[in-house]
Amino acid sequence: MQFGIKDEEFIRGKVPMTKAEIRAMVMVKAAIQPGDIVADIGAGTGSLSIEAALCCPKGAVYSIERNPEGIELIRKNAEKFGCRNIHTIAGTAPEAMEGLPKMDVIIIGGSSGNMHEILDRCEALLAPGGRIILTAVTVETTGEVVKEFADRPFELEGFEMQINRLRKLGRYHLYDPMSPIFIFTAIKH
Template structure:
């Protein structure tokens, strides 16, 4: 069984956003990726979730879709660093970059660049019955949009909010530094 939540410092990083270890761990729990699964990571950033997904889908494939050229390079560098050959980096914006993907078992959505509705339309068509979408949101606007989007779609839908506080030393004391709250939604196709 895979251990989720690879240390953030293990990833090659640039100026591209990265999902933090604790959030990645919970996303992976909710994604429930199996050995032969075909996965898409939309808005893959540095590829941190892509790497965690590839760890689970050892006999499957993980498609990492990212519009930022720096992100694509980081995804490739991290795939090489961790030794995963089951990762396919696709440079482009979803939903267009989703064209040609095979039927999927799991779709992880970390960024939509304002294309949520069309991405979810494509995701609904690509996802196998019983497949899962795991979507993260950090803004109130995105959270509301996600809830509205799944209102009439054929999915079992649930969500929750995580708040991570990291311990840091300050002189002889220890303080908790709050991280931004993250909403995690899971939708299973019925």
């Protein structure tokens, strides 16, 4: 499976989207198998949901998004990429997580200030060996994640990525930096 579908391939609006290089690394860390059940919390345009759904054709992806424009973009992108295994849930986590089946992988791209409650729900939904992949773009979220996992039954690891794309300017190529992002992987004991 090749990860990191080109950003231009997705139908986009004003909703933030995880960029291709970051999606590729999130998918590597998620290690999604063909029959896995996955949740994408704060799914935005659905770019990670699409990549996840392509990895688990015999499984399912539950995309949770509170923004109505995002919900519509997830549906349009799922249709464009032929992902019939995506179930879109309009709402805010953790309330929107009620009724979800047991999960193999949970991707968290946004918490709307509900990190503690979301992680409580994730802990209940994941079997031993289940994985949470969490991205953080602010220092505050990074610190909150480290603190939140201090007393939970998870093995936590993380790293920061800084991506520079090349941008042509005349006969030169400039570095075009993207904001750094911290990627956490938490595996349940």
